[in-house]
Amino acid sequence: MDNKKLNILPVPTFGWLKVNYEERENENDNERRVTKLNCSDGEKTRLEINESAAQRYELEVKGGQSVEVIEFITAKRADTQTAIKLESGARARLIQVITGTERTINNVRAFLSDGAELEYISLNIGGEDTLSDINARLDGRGARFEADIGYKVSNEGKLDINLLAEHFGKRTETRINASGVLSEKADKTFKGTIDFKNGAVGAKGKEKEDVLLLDETVRNRTVPLILCAEEDVEGSHGASIGRIDERQLFYMRSRGLDEQTIYKLAARARLDMVIRRIDDEQTNARIRQILGGNDDE
Amino acid sequence: MKEKTVVSDIDRSLYDFRYEEDESEYFDSGLSKEIISAISDEKNDTEWMREFRLKALDIYSKTKMVEWGPSIEGLDVDNIVTYIRQRSRMNTDWSEVPDDIKDTFERLGIPQAERESLAGVGAQYDSELVYHNVRKEVAESGVVYTDLESAMHDEKYADMIREHFMKLVPPTDHKFAALHGAVWSGGSFVYVPKGVKLEIPLQSYFRLNAKGAGQFEHTLIILEEDSYLHFIEGCSAPKYYEAGLHAGCVELFVGKNATLRYSTIENWSKNMYNLNTKRAVVDEGGKIEWVSGSFGSHVSYLYPMSILNGKGASAEFTGITFAGEGQNLDTGAKIVHNAPDTSSYINTKSISKSGGISTFRSAVTVNSNAEGSKSAVNCESLMLDRISRSDTVPVMDIKTDKADIGHEAKIGRISDEAVFYLMSRGLDEESAKAMIVRGFADNVSKELPLEYAVEMNNLIGLEMKGSIG
Numbered sequence: 001m002d003n004k005k006l007n008i009l010p011v012p013t014f015g016w017l018k019v020n021y022e023e024r025e026n027e028n029d030n031e032r033r034v035t036k037l038n039c040s041d042g043e044k045t046r047l048e049i050n051e052s053a054a055q056r057y058e059l060e061v062k063g064g065q066s067v068e069v070i071e072f073i074t075a076k077r078a079d080t081q082t083a084i085k086l087e088s089g090a091r092a093r094l095i096q097v098i099t100g101t102e103r104t105i106n107n108v109r110a111f112l113s114d115g116a117e118l119e120y121i122s123l124n125i126g127g128e129d130t131l132s133d134i135n136a137r138l139d140g141r142g143a144r145f146e147a148d149i150g151y152k153v154s155n156e157g158k159l160d161i162n163l164l165a166e167h168f169g170k171r172t173e174t175r176i177n178a179s180g181v182l183s184e185k186a187d188k189t190f191k192g193t194i195d196f197k198n199g200a201v202g203a204k205g206k207e208k209e210d211v212l213l214l215d216e217t218v219r220n221r222t223v224p225l226i227l228c229a230e231e232d233v234e235g236s237h238g239a240s241i242g243r244i245d246e247r248q249l250f251y252m253r254s255r256g257l258d259e260q261t262i263y264k265l266a267a268r269a270r271l272d273m274v275i276r277r278i279d280d281e282q283t284n285a286r287i288r289q290i291l292g293g294n295d296d297e
Numbered sequence: 298m299k300e301k302t303v304v305s306d307i308d309r310s311l312y313d314f315r316y317e318e319d320e321s322e323y324f325d326s327g328l329s330k331e332i333i334s335a336i337s338d339e340k341n342d343t344e345w346m347r348e349f350r351l352k353a354l355d356i357y358s359k360t361k362m363v364e365w366g367p368s369i370e371g372l373d374v375d376n377i378v379t380y381i382r383q384r385s386r387m388n389t390d391w392s393e394v395p396d397d398i399k400d401t402f403e404r405l406g407i408p409q410a411e412r413e414s415l416a417g418v419g420a421q422y423d424s425e426l427v428y429h430n431v432r433k434e435v436a437e438s439g440v441v442y443t444d445l446e447s448a449m450h451d452e453k454y455a456d457m458i459r460e461h462f463m464k465l466v467p468p469t470d471h472k473f474a475a476l477h478g479a480v481w482s483g484g485s486f487v488y489v490p491k492g493v494k495l496e497i498p499l500q501s502y503f504r505l506n507a508k509g510a511g512q513f514e515h516t517l518i519i520l521e522e523d524s525y526l527h528f529i530e531g532c533s534a535p536k537y538y539e540a541g542l543h544a545g546c547v548e549l550f551v552g553k554n555a556t557l558r559y560s561t562i563e564n565w566s567k568n569m570y571n572l573n574t575k576r577a578v579v580d581e582g583g584k585i586e587w588v589s590g591s592f593g594s595h596v597s598y599l600y601p602m603s604i605l606n607g608k609g610a611s612a613e614f615t616g617i618t619f620a621g622e623g624q625n626l627d628t629g630a631k632i633v634h635n636a637p638d639t640s641s642y643i644n645t646k647s648i649s650k651s652g653g654i655s656t657f658r659s660a661v662t663v664n665s666n667a668e669g670s671k672s673a674v675n676c677e678s679l680m681l682d683r684i685s686r687s688d689t690v691p692v693m694d695i696k697t698d699k700a701d702i703g704h705e706a707k708i709g710r711i712s713d714e715a716v717f718y719l720m721s722r723g724l725d726e727e728s729a730k731a732m733i734v735r736g737f738a739d740n741v742s743k744e745l746p747l748e749y750a751v752e753m754n755n756l757i758g759l760e761m762k763g764s765i766g
Binding site: 012013014015019020198213216218220227231232236238241242 | 702706
């Protein structure tokens with residue numbers, strides 16, 4: 001079976017770091033099943049993706065309408081595409097929870113017209129080999145993209161996320177927050193790119209990642225890119241990787257907590273930052289159930 | 298009507314003079330076993346070096362160019378002259394140096410700097426050193442500062458050089474490291490004995506005068522335990538229409554508790570491809586400090602690498618890159634934390650204007666044995682117009698939980714608020730913007746010795762012109 005390149009970094013860098021792309025066997029040569037999502041204004045659509053088949057979901061949101069889609073990806077070998085087109089002033093919220101999968105290839109493509117808003121929330125918990133490729137194209141003036149990504153990778157799990165926000169329109173905005181926790185030979189790569197194209201006057205982009213490493217067997221790669229071909233933009237990224245700050249540890253110890261408890265709390269806090277944005281009781285209850293078995297405080 | 302603030306290109310008149318070359322001294326352009334053997338004959342290479350060069354040539358021909366970074370399509374190595382025979386032997390007295398070469402270095406201010414503020418100077422013109430000298434008291438302290446080839450033929454240093462030469466940057470590292478291994482010539486050798494702290498800097502200046510030629514100098518510095526050295530490297534070339542190539546190599550060995558500061562002001566002309574490789578390995582408690590200003594060249598690939606091999610070793614990289622019209626400068630730093638309690642700090646600024654492209658590229662790797670290590674990266678980019686480009690491509694690869702890694706980057710234009718604030722304090726718009734841009738570049742200039750900071754400010758040549766619209 002052929003290999004194909006996935007999660008390609010928009011601007012490649014030193015080859016020895018092995019972050020330019022991922023290669024996987026091309027398993028799904030069969031035809032992709034396409035589902036058009038007909039969501040009404042204000043509607044919430046839930047998708048259970050539990051079949052190991054190539055799927056494609058297409059969502060078009062008319063001007064001024066607002067929809068929410070929740071994808072629970074639990075298929076053993078998932079290969080999912082979600083294509084979103086937001087007309088002027090449309091709003092969408094896409095929540096993806098990827099859990100318990102053996103291999104996931106997840107692909108999200110979004111096109112945002114004038115004033116459109118996309119909120120992307122993703123939680124990666126317990127997948128063995130997960131590749132997520134997310135591309136938001138901010139074409140329209142004033143379009144806005146927010147991404148909150150949480151992950152918990154352990155037990156030799158591998159997670160590679162490649163997120164690209166392309167700013168074409170004037171006064172477009174992106175905010176990316178990623179936070180997570182790694183343990184037990186976890187191998188995670190987060191590639192987040194903010195790309196200001198020429199003409200994206202007044203665009204703003206902000207990216208942040210906060211990674212908690214819990215033992216010496218983990219590997220974390222953080223690759224935050226800013227590409228800029230426009231003068232009048234503001235872009236920034238920040239990353240914090242490692243253990244809990246000594247001063248924080250001291251403070252929490254002085255409040256009577258032992259180190260193990262402090263790390264459990266800190267790990268959960270990183271996921272909770274994303275979970276609390278989900279704002280859907282049914283989804284949150286399921287996530288709590290999944291997480292509860294592992295690190296119930 | 299609002300007029301854009303204009304920041305001029307770097308004033309290169311200081312560097313763009315040239316003397317006609319006697320082309321009969323040029324070796325044939327391109328690469329072949331015959332040319333490499335002719336270079337070995339010319340330099341009276343030892344047998345191991347002859348073999349080394351030929352093996353490197355073989356590696357070069359088998360190695361592909363990297364799949365990232367700026368295009369080097371305009372560079373045809375088959376048209377590059379890799380060696381130019383020198384007209385006179387290396388001297389320790391400027392009066393013995395041929396007049397046109399001496400005048401070149403006079404105009405670049407090298408002999409004056411030597412008299413006023415340096416412990417020793419090496420001056421390379423095209424392929425070979427033409428001048429090398431070190432102050433008597435420095436030589437008496439046991440410091441060796443000479444050209445690499447003389448040292449290689451000196452039985453006192455021959456084994457030491459063979460032990461270290463291209464061990465940090467092997468020819469297999471990348472295509473142009475292999476090219477360097479095959480055709481290298483010139484460059485300096487510095488040895489600082491245990492406990493010797495050299496208070497005033499040494500400087501090597503590399504001038505490529507010939508048209509369509511390459512410069513492939515090799516700098517090898519070895520610092521023993523508890524020693525200190527500040528080494529300054531300057532580079533320039535006049536402008537030609539033909540592509541020129543600089544594929545130098547710098548290998549730095551920093552001993553236990555030793556500190557090496559390596560400062561570079563690079564101002565190659567805009568026809569040059571600067572594909573240079575610099576690497577340092579640092580022992581326990583040692584420190585490498587890179588100060589780097591990249592202003593010239595058409596295309597640059599430059600990422601000094603620090604390998605922190607000893608417990609408590611540290612690295613600091615402070616750099617500024619100014620990319621103007623026709624330039625694609627891909628610069629940054631690489632750090633490998635390979636021992637416990639190591640620390641690193643990268644602080645860079647880049648400015649893009651008139652269609653120039655500047656890319657900050659970095660890699661911070663923390664290996665699993667580097668428990669207790671810390672690293673902070675801070676990079677800022679300033680876009681001065683809409684036709685330029687500025688990219689930031691950092692990677693952090695962390696393989697231990699017991700590390701503390703931070704990264705911050707910003708990109709933007711001159712802040713309207715800052716201009717407004719300064720104007721409210723009585724500055725006109727033009728002066729306010731000039732002050733902000735100079736302040737932006739200040740982190741590097743303050744790291745340089747005063748006379749070089751002044752030179753750098755001249756190099757930047759930030760002439761601000763504007764009016765209130």
